[in-house]
Amino acid sequence: MAAPAALRFDGRVALVTGAGNGLGRQYALMFASRGAAVVVNDLGGDLNGGGKSTKAADIVVDEIRSKGGNAVANYDSVENGARLVQTALENFGRIDIIVNNAGILRDNLFARTSDTDWDLVHRVHSRGAFQVTRAAWPHMKKQKYGRIIMTSSSAGIYGNIGQASYSTAKLGLVGLSYTLSDEGIKYNINCNAIAPFAASRMMTPVVPDEVVAQLKPDYVAPVVLYLCHESCDETGSLFEVGAGWIAKLKWSRSHGAVVRKKGVPMLPEDVRDNWNKITDFTNFTFPENFQRPYLVLNEIESDTDTSA
Numbered sequence: 598m599a600a601p602a603a604l605r606f607d608g609r610v611a612l613v614t615g616a617g618n619g620l621g622r623q624y625a626l627m628f629a630s631r632g633a634a635v636v637v638n639d640l641g642g643d644l645n646g647g648g649k650s651t652k653a654a655d656i657v658v659d660e661i662r663s664k665g666g667n668a669v670a671n672y673d674s675v676e677n678g679a680r681l682v683q684t685a686l687e688n689f690g691r692i693d694i695i696v697n698n699a700g701i702l703r704d705n706l707f708a709r710t711s712d713t714d715w716d717l718v719h720r721v722h723s724r725g726a727f728q729v730t731r732a733a734w735p736h737m738k739k740q741k742y743g744r745i746i747m748t749s750s751s752a753g754i755y756g757n758i759g760q761a762s763y764s765t766a767k768l769g770l771v772g773l774s775y776t777l778s779d780e781g782i783k784y785n786i787n788c789n790a791i792a793p794f795a796a797s798r799m800m801t802p803v804v805p806d807e808v809v810a811q812l813k814p815d816y817v818a819p820v821v822l823y824l825c826h827e828s829c830d831e832t833g834s835l836f837e838v839g840a841g842w843i844a845k846l847k848w849s850r851s852h853g854a855v856v857r858k859k860g861v862p863m864l865p866e867d868v869r870d871n872w873n874k875i876t877d878f879t880n881f882t883f884p885e886n887f888q889r890p891y892l893v894l895n896e897i898e899s900d901t902d903t904s905a
């Protein structure tokens with residue numbers, strides 16, 4: 598039997614934000630090596646969001662071209678998302694794939710988080726992804742095709758000391774991804790979120806070399822490429838990815854308990870007395886959409902009818 602065809606992106610246009618370094622660079626190189634025309638966006642700033650340079654994007658574009666690939670640079674901040682999408686349209690005539698990857702850190706303990714740090718982190722991660730994706734959305738809708746990645750973080754999913762602003766923005770991107778998945782489904786626009794871990798300048802420089810070798814961006818990029826391929830139907834999902842390990846995350850919900858009784862006020866003591874049942878995950882479920890809590894109302898009616 599013939600081996601399945603390699604995943605190619607010929608004729609597709611991919612925009613990778615923050616592609617001058619780390620993970621984004623690897624995504625851009627891999628998309629180009631598989632036939633996509635790539636917009637390499639990077640404003641060339643430092644880790645904290647300061648500075649600006651064309652160098653970071655230019656080096657990646659040169660590397661792609663030297664290998665026979667097709668790429669152009671864009672040096673705008675993701676906050677000016679329309680300009681990034683314009684670069685794709687002007688140079689390649691379409692936009693098929695967006696990898697919202699650009700990011701900065703402004704880590705500090707919560708009590709020491711300044712307004713400036715909070716706002717800057719949100720402007721780059723949340724507002725940036727919003728601006729870029731909104732600019733591309735009508736084009737994807739019209740062509741009935743789009744693949745979008747939001748970059749979350751385990752800091753957002755689980756929380757992390759010193760990363761209040763970053764974790765808020767990063768979990769927000771998961772919510773955005775879920776909503777875009779719902780809104781995009783009838784236009785063949787898929788949107789997924791990843792929480793990567795990889796050795797980059799974002800990681801503390803004291804990580805030993807042998808760990809760095811296990812955490813190459815090369816072990817994250819193939820997941821992004823697969824999720825962005827036309828053959829992949831996955832949408833509205835969140836994956837933890839790193840070191841060659843890939844896992845899908847879902848919300849889980851305890852069976853819960855109806856604690857109110859017909860004809861009497863619901864009291865804090867009702868909550869206390871049912872706490873073990875409320876938090877018991879023996880019969881857990883994986884809630885997948887927004888309507889489910891409301892469907893539970895039917896069960897509540899029948900419970901309360903018998904418990905008065």
Ligand code: NAD
Nearest residue numbers: 615618619620640642674675698699700750794795797799
């Ligand atoms: P990195 O610092 O190596 O690369 C990020 C790039 O984004 C830089 O080249 C930077 O110049 C660019 N950038 C920053 N602000 C920008 C802006 N406003 N507009 C355009 N470009 C901008 O970081 P990385 O480790 O490769 O991280 C990539 C993404 O993955 C980030 O969103 C990060 O939060 C996320 N992430 C990374 C890790 C990890 O382990 N490396 C873990 C969790 C999440």
